Amino acid sequence: MKVLQICSKPPVPSIDGGCKAMNNITEGLLSNNIRVKVLTISTAKHPFLPEKISADYIEKTNIEHFFIDTRVKPISALLNLCKSNSYNLSRFYCKKFEELIVSTLDKEEFEVIILEGLFVSGYIDSIRKNTKAKIVFRAHNVEHEIWERNTQNERKGIKKIYLKKLADQLKVQEIEVLKNVDVIASITQRDKQQIELLGCETKVKVIPFGINVSNYLKAKTESKFTFFHIGSMDWTPNQIGIKWLLNNVWGNILSSNNDLVLKLAGKNMPEWLLKLNQKNVEIVGQVEDAIDFINQNQVMIVPLFSGGGMRIKIVEGMALGKTVIATSIALEGIDYVPNKNVIVANKKEEFITAINWCLKNKEEAKQIGENALQLIHEKYDNNQIIKDLISLF
Structure with a gap:
C-alpha cells in the first residue's frame, strides 16, 4: 500500500502537538511497511527546515514542500467578511501547491490520501480529478467549534461580531468538506459525535493521538x-x-x-x-x-x-x-x-x-x-x- 500524506505544516521537526500528531502517523505507517510520501505547506510560522530533518526521514518519505504566506492581512480579512468562504481556510490555498499535488499524483499511484486537517481541504477537488485514491480526512478537531468557543469567551463588541462571522463561515465550509471525503479519522470520540450532529453521513472512525510509550x-x-x-x-x-x-x-x-x-x-x-x-x-x-x-x-x-x-x-x-x-x-x-x-x-x-x-x-x-x-x-x-x-x- 502507498499513502500520500498532505500536511498544513511540516511534521518534522515536531515542534508542537500538531506536528507530533502528523509525524506519529508517518512514523507508525513506515514501521508497518506502508510506503508514505509527504507533501507539506511551509509558512512563516512553521518554516521547512531541512537541516533539522534526518536523512533517513527524507529518503523514506521523499518529503516536498511549498511556502505559502498565511499571515493575516487586515484588509484582506475585512474584505472577506463580504464573502461566503472562510478567510482562515483561503489563506492556506495556493495554486503552486495545488500544482505540486497534481504533479505528484501524475507521477505516482496511491491507494490512500490523508488530508491532515481542515487547512489542506481546499485541494480536494483537484485530488478527485487526478486520482481514484480514497481520501481519509484526519479531523484534528472540529475547527469551527474552536472559533465558536472563542466568540463565547469574548465580551460584547466589534471583535465578538467579527469572531462569530468567522465561525459561521468556517462551519459552512467544514460541513461541506466532511461530506466530500471518503472517511473521517477523528482524534476524539467527542469530535466524532459533533461531526455526526452536523448531519455528516460520511463514515467516522476514532483514531486518537498515540505516542511511543x-x-x-x-x-x-x-x-x-x-x-x-x-x-x-x-x-x-x-x-x-x-x-x-x-x-x-x-x-x-x-x-x-x-x-x-x-x-x-x-x-x-x-x-x-x-x-x-x-x-x-x-x-x-x-x-x-x-x-x-x-x-x-x-x-x-x-x-x-x-x-x-x-x-x-x-x-x-x-x-x-x-x-x-x-x-x-x-x-x-x-x-x-x-x-x-x-x-x-x-x-x-x-x-x-x-x-x-x-x-x-x-x-x-x-x-x-x-x-x-x-x-x-x-x-x-x-x-x-x-x-x-x-x-x-
Missing part, C-alpha cells in the same frame, strides 16, 4: 514538586487560559504559599507575558527539550476554555507520570477518570482547591500521575493505534 518510559525521571504549564503561546486559547489563571487563581494561592512558583514554558511568548512582573511566576519561554522540561516538574496546569481535539502536551505529561490539573475542555479526547488519573477543575474555586490539595497531599498527587501513566500505556500506545488506522484503510 516505551520512549516516554525510558525518559521518565524523578522531579521536584513544582507547578508548570507548557504550550504554544501564540495560540489564542493558551493565552486566554494563562491570563485567566494569573488573574483569578495564582494570587489567591500565593497568599498562603509564598514559596510557590509557577513555571510558564512555550514558544512565541507574547510581549505581555515577557514583561510580566508577578510574584512567583517564572517565564521560561521556549525550551530546547519539552520532555526534559516536563520531567523537571510534577504538576501540569492546563486552564483551557476553548479549543478542540486532543491536547498532546497533556498526553505527554501523563506518559511521564505527571499530575495534571485541567479543565474538561483541555481533557477532551482522553478517557480519564476524575481524581484517579487526572484532576478536573473548571472554575476558579476548583483550581484553588486542586492546587492546595496537591500541596498538602504530595504523595497522593504523585500517585495520580502514576495512574495517568498507566492509562496512556493501556489506551494511547501508537503501535495499536496505527494498526487500527491500517485496518481502516
